[in-house]
Amino acid sequence: MELNAHNFKENAAKALEDKDLQESLAKLGTGFPLKRLAAAARLPEFEALRDQARDIKDHSLRHLDFYLEKFESRVVESGGCVHWARDINDGREIVYDICKSVGAKTVTKGKSMIGEEMAINEYLEEKGLIPIETDLGEYIIQLRHEPPSHIIAPAIHLRKSHVEEAFRETHTDLPVDRNLDAPEDLLKEARAMLRKRFIDADVGITGANFMVAETGSTVIVTNEGNGDLTQTLPRVHIVLCSIEKVVPTLEDCTTLLRVLARSATGQEQSVYTTFSTGGRHEDDPDGPDQFHVVILDNGRSRMLGHETHDMLRCIRCSACINHCPVYQSVGGHAYGSIYPGPMGSVLTPALYGLDQSCDLPNASTMCGKCEEVCPVRIPLPKMLRSWRQKQWEDGPVPLMQRFGMSAWAFWAVRPKGYHFFAKIKMRIMGLLGRKNGHFKSLPLTKAWTKSRDFPAPEGKTFQQLWSEKGGRRS
């Protein structure tokens, strides 16, 4: 997907007016968060597990080179192949070359954010292949030619009617008068369409939630079972993942799995958790002949040791997104990046450059809910602030904002002048606003007064009154 983060304000304005979207978002706001809360409440050691999860990721990142190489050697030992992709172009070419080498035509795809990052579908289509998303949400947005609006629920912005419309437009072989009123009808139709694709596929591409260095395994979690069909039926299985996904041992992996689903959907465990170690072994009844792991960097190694280092702990559970009041108001597309919400607002500038996404770190109330729910305790507000700092130091800040803040700061450290002017201004505002208690409009406050009354001050400032009363000053 092409980055569209510089249009955040316009995207957000549209999103606020979109009634269908607002209905969908209203459901999200209470759905996942309440389920997470209940899941956490059922597990007494949840908070301790979060600490462990953070420590595992920190340890892995401190020794990232070691564990990545260990992972690679284990994959090779189990008959697979590891490919290193410096950027998305590398990644796309590696995937295409593998597809080409086996004469692939149809490529099924499980859900993968790295796949989204690489825009792998578009690339393979350009090369004449037929990539088919098999996760229901991804399938729907693929039919609609849209990017995902959420990292684990890609079609969360849509209503049932949108899905029906997309199916009727695409599945033109089916009877026009078929009934698609119930969600089950839609599900059945998607399943039937996808079955054929699973059988046809020459290559199956999945993502990976974790890479286990100890065993050379990749791990996916899904709720639909589509990932398993994607990776076991075709002759070739390609796993797309990124460098920070490696963890030392299976034990570490299971600790992370215990916080992942609970934080994401409030499930204790996703319906399917699948470990892949190499392709089909001698005694295996089924499985792919080839097993490839494409490990993408795309700017992540630059984050190591820098302000955004802790962001590499992220396990993509989406808890920060689900709980964010800004995301809940505008949805994922407004962010113009495949990574929306707080995690996206930290990650997008790191991957694509701050100049391309300068609204994102600012579009947060800094309420801190994201950090409160993050299973690996990423200090998201602090990191958003560090982007703001970078922007203040050498990036674009609207002139009025810079001027306003500097003027405020200038007077704030000159208390005598500050109090002198404050006294006069509040006195006037107090007199004018006394009757109503507020102002419907005021000079230079349109951003506030277009939707809110501006509360009138009492009149005299506290400093003034304290002096008049002879209150203690030292």
Add this chain to the structure above:
Amino acid sequence: MSGKEKNVGLFVTCLVDLFRPSVAFAAVKLMSEAGCSICVPERQTCCGQPAFNSGDMDDSRAMAKMVIEEFEHFDYVVAPSGSCAAMIVKHYAELFEDDPDWQKRAIDLSHKTYELLTFLSDILGVKKVDAVLNSKVTYHDSCSGLRELGIKSQPRNLLHAVEGVEIVEGEKAERCCGFGGTFCLKYSDISTRITDDKCDDIVKTGADLVLGGDLGCLMNIAGRMTRRGETVEVRHIAEVLAGMTDDLAPISQGGK
């Protein structure tokens, strides 16, 4: 000041100083009654939070230094705002990571700085207040106070001590009100949408009055409430605890 009294420096906060001085007088009253001697240094304005959250570290540091210089000699420093107190307690030390001397002074100050309700409840052990209010109230947990300082039970415990008050909890009491400092100006429409959610939640409780501990959030909620034509009143909790509600109009409302 007698030897037994706690020597407290009141960090008024800029919004209280300018818009709602009664909140600071309420704070002075409550702390004085609990045995504190209150001093208000004249050389104080803003804690630096707006600059800090805008990424303007030089100006944040300049403001932080002024606060440290003016307040470090007190036994305690108290602010009637969770977010300003959190700025001093949680973030001043971060500002001086390259300056060990100032960082030490920042850390020392952070150890004796409190938000008003926490100070009353946890440090002074206030259990009784001399106030009556026959009203159904709900409480908005401001984000910084709640998440950075753990303010949750203190305001409620203190409210229980007010005669006549019935507390009803909003389902989304802990959800952001959409203020976010400069956020509400930079992203006004998104802010309003979040504020509307907050107002809806408050109205749903059936409360006559919503209270909170941060004037920024309260001005935001009150401004939206009066614009929507809601009858719910908005006040800083200190006004209620100090029994000042008879003589002081609610925020954004005229008449008293």
